[in-house]
Amino acid sequence: MERILYVGKTKVIYEGADDKTVTIGYKDTTTAFNGEKKQELIGKGKLNAAISNFIYKYLTENGIETHLIEEVDTSSITAKRAEIIQVEVIVRNVAAGCFSAKYGVPEGTELRNSTVEFCIKSDTLGDPMVNASQITAIGLATADELNEMSQMAVKINELLCELFTNVGIRLIDFKLEFGRYDGRIILCDEISPDSCRLWEIGTDRKLDKDRFRRDLGNVLGAYKEVLRRLENVK
Numbered sequence: 001m002e003r004i005l006y007v008g009k010t011k012v013i014y015e016g017a018d019d020k021t022v023t024i025g026y027k028d029t030t031t032a033f034n035g036e037k038k039q040e041l042i043g044k045g046k047l048n049a050a051i052s053n054f055i056y057k058y059l060t061e062n063g064i065e066t067h068l069i070e071e072v073d074t075s076s077i078t079a080k081r082a083e084i085i086q087v088e089v090i091v092r093n094v095a096a097g098c099f100s101a102k103y104g105v106p107e108g109t110e111l112r113n114s115t116v117e118f119c120i121k122s123d124t125l126g127d128p129m130v131n132a133s134q135i136t137a138i139g140l141a142t143a144d145e146l147n148e149m150s151q152m153a154v155k156i157n158e159l160l161c162e163l164f165t166n167v168g169i170r171l172i173d174f175k176l177e178f179g180r181y182d183g184r185i186i187l188c189d190e191i192s193p194d195s196c197r198l199w200e201i202g203t204d205r206k207l208d209k210d211r212f213r214r215d216l217g218n219v220l221g222a223y224k225e226v227l228r229r230l231e232n233v234k
């Protein structure tokens with residue numbers, strides 16, 4: 001195996017065949033609450049790799065550039081070696097999680113417009129929310145980069161809402177990470193039930209990491225259900 005560049009909570013990044021690429025391996029480790037809760041869920045890595053690859057191919061077909069180059073095996077990919085922007089972008093369509101807790105809006109409330117939030121990507125700081133002027137002041141990203149990331153996030157939200165609605169799933173919220181590559185901003189990291197809230201339309205059954213966070217059981221069953229539905233999309 002190639003040299004390890006970085007070990008994250010749920011992925012390992014290896015040096016690629018050249019300096020423009022990396023190999024990313026998805027781990028079975030599942031974490032929540034900034035790593036305080038942690039468990040190995042055997043097979044989760046493969047499920048998230050399959051779901052994220054499916055979504056990234058769909059986004060690519062629809063004009064969003066992502067880091068995905070190709071699948072190496074069932075739990076790893078070759079990706080463009082981007083410089084990760086240390087800002088997480090969270091998009092919400094329905095109130096849940098931190099939004100409900102922070103602003104007192106009951107979980108499940110449809111929002112009148114989608115929201116786009118920025119957080120600093122830092123385990124030490126606990127991913128604090130920041131605004132655009134704070135990000136540019138600190139130097140985490142430029143105003144142009146933030147505009148590009150916001151526009152891409154809005155477009156990705158439209159595309160994902162359409163995709164998930166087609167398979168009977170409501171996209172509640174999700175988190176994105178972007179990187180700089182060849183002077184462009186590209187979508188990095190993953191989009192999977194680890195990074196999205198996905199509720200079954202009609203029942204509101206949770207099909208995402210909240211099953212792990214809240215001890216609802218059958219975490220892998222839910223992830224499998226998401227993949228099964230996506231693979232059967234018309």
Ligand code: C5P
Binds near residue numbers: 096098127195
């Ligand atoms: O916790 P919060 O309500 O802010 O999460 C919003 C969305 O972003 C959820 O889908 C959650 O899974 C995702 N998220 C993430 N990684 C983080 C923070 C949030 O994937 N560090």
